[in-house]
Amino acid sequence: DGGITQSPKYLFRKEGQNVTLSCEQNLNHDAMYWYRQDPGQGLRLIYYSQIVNDFQKGDIAEGYSVSREKKESFPLTVTSAQKNPTAFYLCASSIAGGGYTFGSGTRLTVV
C-alpha cells in the first residue's frame, strides 16, 4: 500500500533549537517537496528535489535546510535562523508532470 508518511504529527521546538521533520515515500516518485501553510494562507514552497542528491530553493527557503540522500526520503530541518517557524508543514511527492501526493502534515509549534 503505497503512500507518503510524515512524522511526527506534532512537534514542539524551543527557541534557538533546530528540529528535523521526516518525510518518506514508497511511491517510487522522483520528485519531493516541502510546503508550509500558515493560518488563512495558501501553500508556500520551501524546497523541492527532482532527483537524488539534488534540490532547489523554493519561495521561502531562508531558515530551512534539506537533504536528498535516498529517493524515498526528504527530511526538512527547521533551523534557529527561521524567525517564525510555527506552522503546518506538508511534504509531497510526484512523478514528472504529475500531480502531487501529499503527506498528512506536521504541525510545528515554538514554545
Next chain:
Amino acid sequence: DQQVKQNSPSLSVQEGRISILNCDYTNSMFDYFLWYKKYPAEGPTFLISISSIKDKNEDGRFTVFLNKSAKHLSLHIVPSQPGDSAVYFCAAKTVDSSYKLIFGSGTRLLVRP
C-alpha cells in the same frame, strides 16, 4: 507576486445547491491546472485537473472550466454535500517546469445542511 489567485477566502452554500469556486492566474505559460481539497490537520488530496488544451473536464459531481483568454478557471460542485466542506486549493504548473506546482491561497467552502 502571486501567480495563482483565489480571491474569495470563503464560500457558504446550501446543501443540494451548486458551489462555484474561482481561480485566476497571471502566467500565460501555465499548461496544466489542478484542484486539491484539504480537511483540517490533513494533507491536501487531488480532486480534478485540466490541461490547457481543454476548456472543461468533468468527474462525477465535479467539473472544472478553463477560460484561457480570461486566465480564469472555476470548480463547480453539483449538488453540494456537507462532506464537501473543506478548503479548496487551485494549482498550476508551467510548460517549462514539469515538477513544480504553484498554489493559490485557498477557498474555504462550507456546505450548510
